[in-house]
């Protein structure tokens with residue numbers, strides 16, 4: 001697949017990751033509704049993958065890219081911090097300003113508080129799928145197929161429980177199976193939009209790379225803390241949710257490090273850099289983000 005341009009890769013990769021949202025919602029379409037415990041656990045898993053991905057696939061690469069550009073010192077950390085805070089603020093602002101009213105039910109629908117909460121959750125899931133796509137696109141755009149892959153896999157994995165959670169929540173508010181599934185699938189389709197934009201921007205302008213990566217991480221961190229973890233703790237399943245969280249976290253860690261080493265074996269010139277990174281010896285290793 002190396003003949004694909006970075007932009008095409010970014011789009012396709014994030015599209016496939018986004019479609020995992022629909023895949024996760026399929027049980028609802030088939031009339032199977034998993035119980036609340038399983039949902040809280042799988043959503044906890046999603047939060048774990050997202051947290052791990054924020055650091056290993058976004059923040060550390062952002063620091064690497066900034067260090068390569070501006071040298072060591074406080075600047076890379078300051079830049080990453082600013083990018084993270086900007087990403088968090090952007091989602092917070094979107095959460096505040098989006099016209100939620102438009103998403104309430106039709107004329108006969110009562111404005112139940114639970115319905116409003118469900119839609120706020122869905123909006124948050126949808127919003128954060130944009131920076132998720134962005135980060136997959138940025139990764140493919142900057143580092144190519146092999147190095148972009150772990151993040152794409154991780155994002156795809158955590159999309160499945162998110163899709164399931166959205167569909168099940170809608171089912172609980174009286175939506176039909178097909179509509180619940182359709183809306184869940186739609187929330188994932190924002191991802192390739194982000195992927196396309198991310199890959200395009202990075203291919204055109206490399207200085208955006210550290211910013212884009214940190215921004216995407218910040219947006220994801222906001223949703224983890226503000227929506228996903230509270231959602232998994234609402235029904236008294238904190239222990240199971242935290243177990244899911246731990247599994248997601250270490251799975252993404254494994255995916256990132258192990259895949260990084262496999263990639264290094266295929267591309268000898270980078271081996272040293274990635275080996276050091278994998279051993280945690282140097283988080284500020286300079287990785288050359290060669291275009292293509």
Ligand SMILES: [Zn+2]
Nearest residue numbers: 050132158162
């Ligand atoms: Zn997510």
